[in-house]
Amino acid sequence: MKKILLIIAFVISLGGIAQDQYTKGMQKAFSLWEEGKIAEASNLFERIALAEQDNWIPYYYAAQVNAVSCFGLKDEVLLTQRLEKAKEIVDIAKRLSPDNAELLVQEATINMAWIVFDGATYGMTLSGKNTQLYQEALALAPDNPRVVFSKAEWDMGSARYFGKDTTPYCKDVEKALELFATFESDVPFYPGWGEDRAKQVLQNCKS
Amino acid sequence: MKNQILIAVVLLGSCFASAQTTVSGRVTDKSGNPIPEANVYLEGTYDGASTDIEGSFYFETSESGTQTLAVSVLGYEPHYEMGEVSYFENLTIVLVEAINQLTGVTLSAGTFEAGDNSKVSALKPLDIVTTAGAAGDFVAALQTLPGTTTVNEDGRLFVRGGGAGETQIFIDGLRVFQPFNATTVNLPTRARFSPFLFKGITFSTGGYSAEYGQALSSVLLLNSIDVPDQEKTDISAMSVGAGVGHTEIWGDASLSFNTQYINLSPYETLIPSTQGMRWNSPYESIAGEAIFRSRGDKSMFKLYTGFNYANFDIEQEDINFEEFVRFRLRNNNLYYNSTYRYFFDNNWTISAGGSISWDTNDIGVLTDEIQTRETASHVKLKLKKMFGSRFTLNMGSELFNINYTETFTAPDGFTFDSDFNDRIWAGFAEGDLFFSNELALKLGARAEHTSVLGEFTIAPRLSLAYKSGEYAQFSLAYGDFYQNPLSEVIKFDQDLGLEKTSHYILNYQYLKNGKTFRAEAYYKDYDNLIKFDTELPQFDSQFDNTGEGYAAGLDIFWRDNKTVKNLDYWISYSYLDTERNFRNFVETATPNFAPKHNFSLVTKYWVDKLKSQIGVSYNFATGRPYENPNTPGFLNERTRTLNNLSINWSYLIDQQKILFFSASNVLGFNNISDYQYANTPNANGIFDRRAITPPADSFFFVGFFWTISADKKSNQLDNL
Numbered sequence: 001m002k003k004i005l006l007i008i009a010f011v012i013s014l015g016g017i018a019q020d021q022y023t024k025g026m027q028k029a030f031s032l033w034e035e036g037k038i039a040e041a042s043n044l045f046e047r048i049a050l051a052e053q054d055n056w057i058p059y060y061y062a063a064q065v066n067a068v069s070c071f072g073l074k075d076e077v078l079l080t081q082r083l084e085k086a087k088e089i090v091d092i093a094k095r096l097s098p099d100n101a102e103l104l105v106q107e108a109t110i111n112m113a114w115i116v117f118d119g120a121t122y123g124m125t126l127s128g129k130n131t132q133l134y135q136e137a138l139a140l141a142p143d144n145p146r147v148v149f150s151k152a153e154w155d156m157g158s159a160r161y162f163g164k165d166t167t168p169y170c171k172d173v174e175k176a177l178e179l180f181a182t183f184e185s186d187v188p189f190y191p192g193w194g195e196d197r198a199k200q201v202l203q204n205c206k207s
Numbered sequence: 208m209k210n211q212i213l214i215a216v217v218l219l220g221s222c223f224a225s226a227q228t229t230v231s232g233r234v235t236d237k238s239g240n241p242i243p244e245a246n247v248y249l250e251g252t253y254d255g256a257s258t259d260i261e262g263s264f265y266f267e268t269s270e271s272g273t274q275t276l277a278v279s280v281l282g283y284e285p286h287y288e289m290g291e292v293s294y295f296e297n298l299t300i301v302l303v304e305a306i307n308q309l310t311g312v313t314l315s316a317g318t319f320e321a322g323d324n325s326k327v328s329a330l331k332p333l334d335i336v337t338t339a340g341a342a343g344d345f346v347a348a349l350q351t352l353p354g355t356t357t358v359n360e361d362g363r364l365f366v367r368g369g370g371a372g373e374t375q376i377f378i379d380g381l382r383v384f385q386p387f388n389a390t391t392v393n394l395p396t397r398a399r400f401s402p403f404l405f406k407g408i409t410f411s412t413g414g415y416s417a418e419y420g421q422a423l424s425s426v427l428l429l430n431s432i433d434v435p436d437q438e439k440t441d442i443s444a445m446s447v448g449a450g451v452g453h454t455e456i457w458g459d460a461s462l463s464f465n466t467q468y469i470n471l472s473p474y475e476t477l478i479p480s481t482q483g484m485r486w487n488s489p490y491e492s493i494a495g496e497a498i499f500r501s502r503g504d505k506s507m508f509k510l511y512t513g514f515n516y517a518n519f520d521i522e523q524e525d526i527n528f529e530e531f532v533r534f535r536l537r538n539n540n541l542y543y544n545s546t547y548r549y550f551f552d553n554n555w556t557i558s559a560g561g562s563i564s565w566d567t568n569d570i571g572v573l574t575d576e577i578q579t580r581e582t583a584s585h586v587k588l589k590l591k592k593m594f595g596s597r598f599t600l601n602m603g604s605e606l607f608n609i610n611y612t613e614t615f616t617a618p619d620g621f622t623f624d625s626d627f628n629d630r631i632w633a634g635f636a637e638g639d640l641f642f643s644n645e646l647a648l649k650l651g652a653r654a655e656h657t658s659v660l661g662e663f664t665i666a667p668r669l670s671l672a673y674k675s676g677e678y679a680q681f682s683l684a685y686g687d688f689y690q691n692p693l694s695e696v697i698k699f700d701q702d703l704g705l706e707k708t709s710h711y712i713l714n715y716q717y718l719k720n721g722k723t724f725r726a727e728a729y730y731k732d733y734d735n736l737i738k739f740d741t742e743l744p745q746f747d748s749q750f751d752n753t754g755e756g757y758a759a760g761l762d763i764f765w766r767d768n769k770t771v772k773n774l775d776y777w778i779s780y781s782y783l784d785t786e787r788n789f790r791n792f793v794e795t796a797t798p799n800f801a802p803k804h805n806f807s808l809v810t811k812y813w814v815d816k817l818k819s820q821i822g823v824s825y826n827f828a829t830g831r832p833y834e835n836p837n838t839p840g841f842l843n844e845r846t847r848t849l850n851n852l853s854i855n856w857s858y859l860i861d862q863q864k865i866l867f868f869s870a871s872n873v874l875g876f877n878n879i880s881d882y883q884y885a886n887t888p889n890a891n892g893i894f895d896r897r898a899i900t901p902p903a904d905s906f907f908f909v910g911f912f913w914t915i916s917a918d919k920k921s922n923q924l925d926n927l
Contacts, residue, residue: 021253039244040257047248047255076720081281120768120775120813128436131916135437162818162861 022052026189029061038069046089056100057189059093062086063106070113079117086110101141102191105150108133112154130154145179146194148172153201170205173198231265232298234258234278242302245280249292268292282307284596304644306596311644312674315682315716318411319352338809339822340853340871342908345402346387349427351807353762353779354412354727357828357849358800360880360901362395363387366412367731368758368785368801369424369708372693376427377419378405378511379546381562382607384583388492388517389538389568393483393880393899399515399540401465404498406432412762413710413729414684417635417651417668418589418601423690423708423733431498433507435461439916443467446909447474459502466495480902483524485531492517505551511544526885526897535571540564556591558603576616581694583609601651602636611694623746625698629659629691637668645674657691659701664689678719684712692737692750700750707734721769723777731758736789756787756795776810796842799881802828802849818859826851833882836894850876867910875904 025048033041045062052058066086073079090107097103108130114122115130134151141147152172159166180195230249234242241262248255254268258280268274276295278286283302288295341348346364350357356365363371376386378400387396402408409428419426441452452465471489480486494515501508517538522531546560563584570577589603612626637651649670656663666687674680689705691697709732717724736754741747766777783803788795797803806827813820830845838844855869872878881899888894 025253043244043246043255043257046246048253050248051251051253085281120773132437162859164861 022048023188026058026061029058033061033065038065041065042085049089049092054096056093056097056103057187059089059096060102060106060191061189063089063093063110067106067110067113071116073117076117079113083110083113099140101137101144101147104133104137104140105146108137108150108154127158143179143183145176145183145198146191148179149176149194149198149201152176153197156201167205170202173202173205177202227267227269228271228292228295229265229267230254230276230292230295230298232263232295232300234262234264234280234300234302236283236302236304242280242283245278245283245302247276247278247300250275250277250287278302306641307644311641312647312672312680314639314647314649314670314672315680315714318409318415319349337811337820337822337855337857339811339824339855339869340826340851341824342869342871342906343402344397345408346398346427349410351777351779351809351824351826352410352412353725353764353781353805354425356781356783356800356802356805357826357851358880359849359851359878360393360395360899361800362390362397364425364427365800366425367729367760367762368756368783368787368798369731370798370800373422373424373690374427375419375422375425376429378429378544378562379431379509379560380418380428380558380589381544381546381560381587382421382583382585383542383544383562384564384581384585384609385540385542385566388515389536389540391521391523391534391536393523394521394902399494399542400429400496400513401467404431404463404496404511405429412727413731414668414670414686414712416601416649417637417653417666417686418603420633420635420653420655420666420688421607421631421690423688423706424731431500431509431511432463433500434459434502435463435500437916439914441465442913442915444911446907447471460500462497462499464495464497466493468493478903478907482900482902482904483897484902485522487520487522487533487535488518490517490519505549507546507548509544509546511542513540513542515540524897526883526895532573533571535569537569539567541566554593558589558591559587561586574618578614578616579611580613581609581611583607597641599639600636601638602634604632604634607631607633609694611698613698625746627659627694627697627701629657629697631655631657631691647672655689657705659697660691660703660705662705664705679715679717682712682714682716684710684714686710696737696739696744696750699744699746699748703737703750704735704752706736706752708732709734721767723764723766725762725764727762729758729760729762731785733757733787733789736787738789739791742791754787754789754792756785756789758783758785758787758801760784773813773815774810775812776808778809779805779807781805792841794841797832799831799833799842802831804829820857822855824851824853826853831880834884835882835896836884846879846881849878850874851878852876863914863916865912867908867912869908870905872905877904 025044029041029044029048032044042062042065045058045065049055049058049062063086066082070079070082087110090103090110094100094103111126111130115126134154137147138151152169156166156169159169176198177195180198234245234247236242241260243258243260243262245258246255247258247264249268249270252268252270254266254270256264256266258264270292272292273289274292276288278300280302282305284305286300286302288300338348338351347362349355349364354367358365361371364374365371366374376383386398388399390396407430411426413425415426435454435456437454438456439454443450448467448469450465450467452463454463455461470491475486475489492515496513498509498511515538518536520535522533525532542562542564544560544562546558548556548558550556561584566581568579585605585607587603587605589601592600594600607630609629612624615623633653633655635651635653637649639647639649641647651668653666653668654664666689668686670682670684672680672682686709688708688710691705692703697703711730712727714725714727733756735752736756737750737752738754739748739750760781760783763780764777768775783801783805785801786795786797808825810824811820811822826849828849830848832842833844833846834842835844851872852874853869853871854873855867858866860866877900879898879900882896883899884894884896
């Protein structure tokens with residue numbers, strides 16, 4: 001009996017250590033990201049992902065670090081490297097966690113970075129793809145605030161381009177904000193971004 | 208017992224707490240330059256670090272024993288080192304540069320690629336279909352590229368002094384036997400398939416891979432889309448017909464189809480074509496295409512099918528006949544193409560595929576009837592192995608089977624049958640070797656055996672590329688190319704040899720910030736060309752292989768889509784010096800289809816305020832050789848120069864509706880492609896002639912395109 005207890009204690013403690021290491025590592029990576037150390041943060045997220053093996057979360061952030069850094073970037077070589085790397089990472093994550101709406105939104109973010117960089121070249125080919133991604137994501141997770149918000153923001157952008165009324169999508173943003181208020185996940189480091197930007201967008205709706 | 212547990216716990220705890228080992232060192236490239244931002248870590252652990260600006264790294268680990276130290280960074284091959292952790296101190300790690308397909312050298316001599324992210328993309332699929340003057344025919348758009356000559360009464364591709372029969376078209380690596388709509392002389396044809404089923408188009412004007420054969424001049428490779436973006440329905444209404452298409456997606460499988468009905472009657476009633484012809488019954492066709500795709504984890508399956516039914520009845524002027532000559536045609540074409548690819552874990556890829564076509568023509572010329580039946584198939588098995596990023600091996604084997612029969616019936620009951628059955632076997636092997644990001648070599652060979660001629664050939668292919676600067680590269684290519692005589696010959700005489708060309712190509716390319724410059728000089732040596740002693744090949748002609756010739760020239764391409772906002776333009780210029788003695792030529796001369804200078808300017812301007820794209824294309828060619836029997840010499844006179852200014856305008860009514868308008872040759876230049884002379888002189892001893900001109904100087908097209916998709920956003924701009 002005692003032996004069994006011992007083994008259980010041992011396993012728990014090991015798990016605890018692993019958990020701590022994961023938490024510590026992730027926190028470190030986030031602080032690197034905050035300091036603007038893109039490559040270091042991406043490297044650390046990747047190391048964690050490789051060590052964890054079946055956890056999509058560090059892959060998600062490795063992709064996000066690279067993708068987000070590309071908005072406003074003018075260096076085509078660096079941008080191409082980062083976005084292609086981000087896409088590869090998202091593809092790995094999608095294999096670990098199929099039908100994951102957060103990853104579809106992430107993939108759409110990468111496409112968006114291409115479109116923002118060179119709309120003439122990538123707009124026509126990737127905007128259809130993005131619309132499909134947001135739709136799939138919404139079908140998988142209709143109550144995920146990031147999905148609802150990202151789709152609304154995308155639809156607004158398209159409507160604005162064609163000189164159409166964007167107000168119908170304000171409703172979706174409002175709905176997203178309601179969802180943000182109640183959204184919870186017990187997965188550590190589950191994506192949590194979006195609420196601030198949604199508030200901003202809603203502000204624009206009202207002004 | 209208690210004590211033991213205590214000891215164990217204490218031991219375990221201490222084990223985790225202590226024994227920190229330092230791992231440190233420096234990462235550099237071959238020349239000793241530091242590599243920053245590299246990811247250095249012990250595999251399977253959390254322990255690692257990024258290198259700093261000096262390439263140095265330092266971290267501590269509690270791991271012990273034998274571990275694998277991994278180093279990875281973009282642009283270099285990953286590096287692994289196995290050993291005792293305690294030895295991982297003050298390491299010097301030299302990384303090998305990875306072959307970068309994006310910025311490294313490419314094997315591109317002689318090719319134009321239109322792919323989404325392909326670096327050598329001179330054109331994108333969208334560019335091709337929005338070119339003014341092309342009217343949605345992507346082959347017509349390719350005619351604005353250098354290396355092609357404008358032979359606008361034909362519609363097919365004439366490449367670097369070669370005839371239209373010297374170009375072959377492949378879909379997903381499998382031959383398309385009848386890529387163009389059936390037509391008659393002086394009535395330009397169009398490609399049968401719609402460009403929007405394809406994600407990439409590679410147009411090689413010479414020196415192409417050993418994977419392709421039976422084409423003396425050029426290959427056009429079309430790769431179909433693997434996974435469509437979204438479900439949608441397309442509806443189009445045009446001045447010449449109507450069409451409907453749909454894409455359905457079920458998870459990893461998808462089906463796209465489109466069907467189109469074309470009838471020139473209403474258009475011809477409104478704006479009749481009157482130059483040297485009149486319609487009894489204008490061109491009418493019904494055509495459809497469908498493609499089913501299914502993607503597995505490591506595999507891809509596709510089935511493409513296309514059918515086409517067309518008929519027309521026309522009367523055309525002929526100098527040798529008082530009355531117009533009547534020509535009737537009914538064509539049926541059915542084509543299947545299926546491919547399967549499987550990706551093995553060890554970097555092997557296997558591709559297997561087959562295509563088959565049935566084509567029938569019922570033709571009436573004056574009072575004669577001609578029936579043709581052709582069944583042709585192609586099966587292919589290909590293996591590809593990548594050895595790291597530096598060496599790729601491609602090899603395969605293929606079999607073509609062509610069965611052709613033709614029956615000629617005269618009104619008096621006389622009939623004449625001609626036919627042939629040809630089986631061509633081919634095997635090929637080719638290696639792509641990247642010595643570095645600056646130097647690459649492609650070396651291959653193709654062996655072929657053709658049953659109808661009983662001949663065996665081996666054709667070497669070679670291509671070498673050197674990147675001389677960040678944006679510039681030079682390429683060299685050489686290859687031998689064999690092709691069977693065309694059906695029009697082989698159906699009468701099978702005791703002939705293969706026609707042959709050798710290509711020598713030197714290419715320079717400069718790519719920077721949305722600007723592309725290409726210059727390509729070439730020499731083509733033609734040998735064993737078919738000759739015959741009648742005006743056209745016929746059952747009693749004497750055929751032999753004694754023809755020969757050459758083509759030499761310079762192709763220039765310039766494209767810029769960055770300098771002026773919203774303006775995209777390209778300029779092509781081709782200089783062509785060619786002479787040959789083939790067919791029924793009495794001596795060596797430049798053929799009618801080979802004007803010396805060709806120039807194209809294509810522009811597209813996006814007007815954001817009008818939500819419109821406006822395109823203007825201008826095309827110029829110097830006079831084409833023609834034979835005048837009233838003067839001495841052979842084929843030594845030239846027609847007047849060709850000029851053509853075309854415009855198009857696509858207007859996005861909203862996200863889903865587009866109005867499209869195009870007009871070719873808006874200035875109404877009267878272009879002459881050739882002269883036809885009477886077979887016998889008139890009373891004054893002069894041979895009379897008539898100019899061969901297009902049926903109408905200009906052609907107008909109006910279309911309305913409506914896309915219905917769940918997202919209410921996509922449109923058919925990319926289909927135009």
